[in-house]
Amino acid sequence: MAKNIYQKIWEAHLVHTPTGQDAILYIDRHYVHEVTSAQAFEGLRLAGRKVRHPEMTFATMDHNIPTTDRSIPISDPLSKAQIEALKSNCAEFGITCFDMNDPRNGVVHIIGPELGLTLPGMTIVCGDSHTSTHGALGALAHGIGTSEVEHVLATQTLLQKPSKTMEVRINGPLPAGVTAKDLVLAVIGKIGTAGGTGYVIEYTGEAIRDLSMEGRMTVCNMTIEAGARAGLISPDAKTVEYLKDRPYLPKDKSFDELAQGWLSWASDAGCSYDTLVELNGLDIEPQVTWGTSPGMVTAVSGRTPVIAELADANAKLSAEKALEYMGLAEGMPITEIAIDKMFIGSCTNGRIEDLRAAAAVAKGYKKADSVKLAMVVPGSYEVKKQAEAEGLDKVFTAAGFEWREPGCSMCLAMNDDRLEPGERCAATSNRNFEGRQGKGGRTHLVSPAMAAAAAIAGTFVDIRAWAYKD
Amino acid sequence: MEPFKKLTGIVAPLEALNVDTDQIIPKQFLKRIERTGYGDVLFFDWRYLDDGKTPNPDFEMNAARYAGASILLSKDNFGCGSSREHAPWAINDYGIRCIIATSYADIFYNNCFNNGMLPITLAGDVVEQLFQEIRSADSYELTVDLEALQIVKPCGGTIAFELHPFLRERLLNGWDQIGLTLLNEDKISAYEKANGIA
Numbered sequence: 115m116a117k118n119i120y121q122k123i124w125e126a127h128l129v130h131t132p133t134g135q136d137a138i139l140y141i142d143r144h145y146v147h148e149v150t151s152a153q154a155f156e157g158l159r160l161a162g163r164k165v166r167h168p169e170m171t172f173a174t175m176d177h178n179i180p181t182t183d184r185s186i187p188i189s190d191p192l193s194k195a196q197i198e199a200l201k202s203n204c205a206e207f208g209i210t211c212f213d214m215n216d217p218r219n220g221v222v223h224i225i226g227p228e229l230g231l232t233l234p235g236m237t238i239v240c241g242d243s244h245t246s247t248h249g250a251l252g253a254l255a256h257g258i259g260t261s262e263v264e265h266v267l268a269t270q271t272l273l274q275k276p277s278k279t280m281e282v283r284i285n286g287p288l289p290a291g292v293t294a295k296d297l298v299l300a301v302i303g304k305i306g307t308a309g310g311t312g313y314v315i316e317y318t319g320e321a322i323r324d325l326s327m328e329g330r331m332t333v334c335n336m337t338i339e340a341g342a343r344a345g346l347i348s349p350d351a352k353t354v355e356y357l358k359d360r361p362y363l364p365k366d367k368s369f370d371e372l373a374q375g376w377l378s379w380a381s382d383a384g385c386s387y388d389t390l391v392e393l394n395g396l397d398i399e400p401q402v403t404w405g406t407s408p409g410m411v412t413a414v415s416g417r418t419p420v421i422a423e424l425a426d427a428n429a430k431l432s433a434e435k436a437l438e439y440m441g442l443a444e445g446m447p448i449t450e451i452a453i454d455k456m457f458i459g460s461c462t463n464g465r466i467e468d469l470r471a472a473a474a475v476a477k478g479y480k481k482a483d484s485v486k487l488a489m490v491v492p493g494s495y496e497v498k499k500q501a502e503a504e505g506l507d508k509v510f511t512a513a514g515f516e517w518r519e520p521g522c523s524m525c526l527a528m529n530d531d532r533l534e535p536g537e538r539c540a541a542t543s544n545r546n547f548e549g550r551q552g553k554g555g556r557t558h559l560v561s562p563a564m565a566a567a568a569a570i571a572g573t574f575v576d577i578r579a580w581a582y583k584d
Numbered sequence: 585m586e587p588f589k590k591l592t593g594i595v596a597p598l599e600a601l602n603v604d605t606d607q608i609i610p611k612q613f614l615k616r617i618e619r620t621g622y623g624d625v626l627f628f629d630w631r632y633l634d635d636g637k638t639p640n641p642d643f644e645m646n647a648a649r650y651a652g653a654s655i656l657l658s659k660d661n662f663g664c665g666s667s668r669e670h671a672p673w674a675i676n677d678y679g680i681r682c683i684i685a686t687s688y689a690d691i692f693y694n695n696c697f698n699n700g701m702l703p704i705t706l707a708g709d710v711v712e713q714l715f716q717e718i719r720s721a722d723s724y725e726l727t728v729d730l731e732a733l734q735i736v737k738p739c740g741g742t743i744a745f746e747l748h749p750f751l752r753e754r755l756l757n758g759w760d761q762i763g764l765t766l767l768n769e770d771k772i773s774a775y776e777k778a779n780g781i782a
Binding site for chain 2: 193
């Protein structure tokens with residue numbers, strides 16, 4: 115029988131289903147970071163348990179580290195203690211940890227694929243909701259809570275119920291100037307922030323096949339914002355090409371053998387899904403969120419909603435609250451919204467192609483005087499190194515953008531990078547929740563090119579009409 | 585883990601959709617490395633005025649009549665966003681052991697059970713009705729009976745709810761997930777052997 119990729123990975127990792135209980139699913143790769151792991155390690159210590167497979171577990175520091183000069187000690191004692199705790203926990207339990215000054219350090223969902231730790235057909239978990247990112251390589255990957263982190267550390271398994279499967283098919287190509295970020299925001303806009311609840315999504319169709327691996331990571335990354343457990347894209351020649359020469363590939367097989375194995379995880383022709391959602395790629399425009407949930411999104415050519423035109427009472431309630439929080443009028447053109455700050459980075463859009471797209475826009479321009487801060491935060495040291503080798507950092511600094519050290523930074527604003535109350539930000543990150551980037555801060559989610567353009571123009575502009583300089 | 589069998593308590597209303605875990609507990613409180621002590625910062629940005637200390641009079645849950653609530657009522661997609669288990673820790677630490685809403689985000693839902701908390705899903709019209717009843721009574725308590733899978737209203741009326749049988753068993757018995765899985769340690773070892781995992 116033809117199987118989809120989710121079914122294949124599930125079946126291959128099913129350890130056992132005790133009668134009347136959840137399935138015990140084997141976990142191949144466990145990523146750990148400083149914010150959601152300390153309590154799990156403490157739980158192990160209290161119960162006298164060990165980490166079952168430290169060699170399958172990799173840790174990085176990303177959420178709570180400064181993006182400024184790292185030779186200066188961290189001033190916040192709580193942040194410092196949390197980072198020290200990860201370091202000592204990893205040492206105690208024998209886990210490889212990419213310390214914040216390690217050249218392999220970066221945002222956990224950037225470095226996993228980058229190092230070749232994330233491979234097709236794997237089951238991957240991490241105490242972070244954006245673990246769905248790794249689905250771009252054809253791995254079943256999702257976020258878990260700290261109790262589950264402890265469970266995986268102790269047993270290398272997770273208790274799971276099978277998910278339903280949803281095929282999200284993007285027919286035809288994307289128009290010029292429309293990116294993976296716009297694609298996934300349009301999907302969330304269509305199915306809603308809970309539209310994927312109970313499902314694992316597989317993305318298919320021409321527009322998905324056309325995306326680069328990094329673009330696919332952006333799409334799978336934001337799958338969690340549609341409520342789905344995980345997002346997947348079947349591995350293909352691009353996946354294989356991307357993985358070539360990655361440092362952590364298995365050494366016991368030739369690359370060709372590995373590639374053959376990876377490709378075998380792809381969904382079979384004629385497989386079925388529980389439900390299908392279709393979009394036409396050519397209908398997708400550059401997207402901008404206007405509200406406090408990623409589903410509150412429209413095209414850059416659009417307007418904020420008019421409350422009276424909304425269908426049901428709950429939609430009205432949410433939109434009204436969101437517009438009030440965002441300080442926006444009803445029916446306002448998106449291109450009239452002026453920003454105070456700009457943030458390029460995060461596990462959604464902190465990869466080299468994202469920085470190239472932003473730099474292409476910024477080249478030869480200066481940020482608007484009305485924009486107080488435009489910061490570019492690479493997703494990892496590897497991304498930073500590559501960007502600097504290409505001179506992208508110079509383009510950014512010449513445009514008046516700040517060039518920072520890698521980390522999660524102002525995506526969640528746990529370190530010192532944050533918005534002040536009332537400040538409005540064009541952000542390439544994944545969440546526009548109230549207070550996400552700082553209490554009272556107002557976040558508009560966009561693609562890297564759209565963010566760079568907004569920083570230069572001072573308001574949102576349609577990137578399709580941008581005058582690129584050489 | 586403490587078993588969850590039956591709970592009678594005040595119900596606090598939180599009339600919002602998509603209540604995200606950033607809102608349940610903002611990031612500045614995720615730096616601590618303990619599991620407890622987050623109750624005071626639950627719903628921090630909504631609950632306090634800008635000084636971070638004075639209760640916000642416009643936040644409905646702050647009304648004296650909801651003090652000591654152990655049940656929370658909300659709407660669609662409760663607990664969406666970040667996987668932070670600090671969210672259920674904060675809710676639990678505040679004293680709330682049961683949430684009633686129209687739907688939940690997946691990771692948050694799982695996190696609740698790992699902390700002995702019961703998230704109940706009810707239909708939209710039933711939830712609307714509960715919001716009305718809470719607000720029109722001076723003091724409104726519900727009894728949640730997990731064994732009987734029903735909620736008993738002050739008027740004596742009942743609302744039946746559904747729950748996956750395994751999740752119900754886990755809460756009723758206060759089972760520790762890791763202990764439960766390790767009962768099948770032989771199966772895990774067999775899987776590893778079959779797959780060449782040393």
